[in-house]
Amino acid sequence: MSEMVEITVNGAQMQASKGSLLIDKLLDENIHIPHFCYHQALGKDGNCRMCMVEIEGQKRPQIACDTPIKSGMNIRTKGENIEKVRRDILELQLINHPIDCPTCDQAGECKLQDYYMESGFYESRVNIDNKTNHEKRIDIGSNVMLDRERCVLCTRCVRFCSDITKTSELGVIHRSDHSYIGTFPGRPLDNPYAMNVVDLCPVGALTSKDFRFKQRVWFLESFDAICNGCAKGCNISVDHRKEKYKDDQIFRFRPRVNKNINTWFMCDEGRLSYHNENNNRFLTPLLNNKETNVSNTITNIFKELSTNKEILFVLSANLSIEEMQNLNNLASKLQAKVTGFSPNTYDESFGDDYLRNSDKTANRKAFKELEISENEDDFNNWLTNSKLVIIIDNNYFEENIDLLKDKKVISMFSHINSKTIENSNIAIPISSFYEKSGTYINTDSIKQKVVSKMKKNNPLGTITSIIENLKEMIEKGTL
CATH class of the missing domain: 3.30.70.20 (Alpha-Beta Plaits)
Known part of the structure; x- marks a missing residue:
């Protein structure tokens, strides 16, 4: 562990690691320090000179990005002299900059816009x-x-x-x-x-190019989430907007800093995966491939659960822990089997030694925690002996639709899985990954909580709300 020393910043005493960069301490303490070239993931470069500070005992201002911390340092980031130095440096940056902010x-x-507004260059001296x-x-x-x-x-x-x-x-x-x-x-x-x-x-x-001129950022709302593109669980900000007379729509994903998981970055495929969220949504419940209403859907599910004893739940590894627990509890009441079998969600060509994982699901680790079987033999045996199969957001049957022959099928999807839905007796739209809150475990066994702030775009809501309705009906009725 590095030695801790006392320093003073703008009159406030604080402790810092000896030899660490001054700019890191300022950023960690949320002390405003203008900078362009420095980034904590990339280290010092020292070419923009914007992070100038005054250090007592030094003849001239120093750049914070290349100044190691020493015991007893007295640093000033504010004041007429140091702010004038930074204004002069900023003016050099603005000489050739186009006037095209609008x-x-x-x-x-x-950042250039922000620093310009702070500096007050309201009269240009540039020809x-x-x-x-x-x-x-x-x-x-x-x-x-x-x-x-x-x-x-x-x-x-x-x-x-x-x-x-x-x-x-x-x-x-x-x-x-x-x-x-x-x-x-x-x-x-x-x-x-x-x-x-x-x-x-x-x-x-x-x-x-993907986001360019799609939205002005001040119209967007954001919430913290994780990318569901693979088991790494990169932390992201979800930027969305509900325009008048339109559904709430996601416009971009941005990486959010988590030094234990994805640091400051994310892969391009995960970044662009928000398109999957917006497109091909499943919104209307179907009964024998005909549109129906919400109450009729729930009633018919209850009837199927009441009249069938050999039931198999097939879960997606993208469900939250809370959803898996609720489905497990429902299956226990019904004395049904539960499987998470989904080998189709592995892609060995996708993984690398940085942020991309070959398991392209968000929560497979939760299967082990909740003791949900992924065993192929279990899946085959249970499926063979089941008369009713309930599929929750698992797309394994899209390429294996013949396995559902002569079975009664209830499916729940947020997006259209054409073959599975077409072969379902009851097909139910559910909230998508980013429309619901829940807990997920990534490939490194780190639990992460997502609290969605998006407005729901389907009539039945989340899986949890559907299960609660069914549980209430089960308790009042007889199975």
Whole structure:
């Protein structure tokens, strides 16, 4: 464990690790310090000079990103002198920057915009006719657009590709104010994590082709969740909006910092998986492939549970622990079998040694905790002996639909699984992954709680609410 020393920041005493970077301490303590080039995942670079601070005993201001902490340091991040130094540095950044904030997709999330407003440059001293112009709207690959004029040359994107993905597609070309970010000839930006450069970019130089001009960020609401694209369970922010006369819609996923799971990043496939959430939704309950209403659906489920004794529940590994527990309890009342058999959700070509896991489900570890069998022999035996099969968000039968021949089938899905639904006696729409709250266990056995803030887009609600209705009917009726 590193030695702890006493330092003073803006008159407040605090402890910090000796030798650690000053900027990390300031960021961890939520002390405002402007910076472009520094990022905790990428380390120090020292090229933007925006993180200047005053340190008592030093002749001149120092950059916090390259200053190791020593005992007794007295640091000032505020004050007329140091703020003037930072204003002068910021003015150099603004000399060649285009005045296009109203049309920039980064507006509302731009650090240059924020620092400009703090600094109060309301009168320009720059002759706009002498600005250096660069190329705009360049598709550099992997859903990323580059506007070189907006770039502040922080080199975060370059360091991400060289230090994190080890693919080195980006570099700084030319010198002085003619410098710009670019790809090497014949090598577009192309790696499974490429879109992270959009999050890393502090300005509007790198933007997402997928999100570009879809929404203004100040109209969006956000909540914390996890990505359900694989068992890694990367932490994300879900940005959504319910426009007038429309359903609540997700517009993007962004990685959220969790140093124990995904650090600051996520893979591109997980980032773009929000499209799966919005598209192909199953919203109307079906009885023998004909549309029906909610009360009629619940009544018919109850009738099937009452008249069938050999019942098998087939669960998805994307269900929450709470949903699995409720279904287990219901199955226990019915003396039914429960399986989580779903070998089709493994993809060995997807996994890597970073953030992508070959198990493309969010909660398979919960099967072991709740003692739900995934054994193939159990599944085959139970399915053979079952007269009623209840499928909850498990798409295994899409490629094995013949296994349901001569069975009565009740299916519950948030999205349309055409073959399974067509072969169901009763098909029930349920809330999707991001419309419900619950607990999930990732591949490293870390439990994570998701509290959804999205408005439900289906008439029957969550699996839990459906089960509670059935339990109430069971207690009042007879099985």
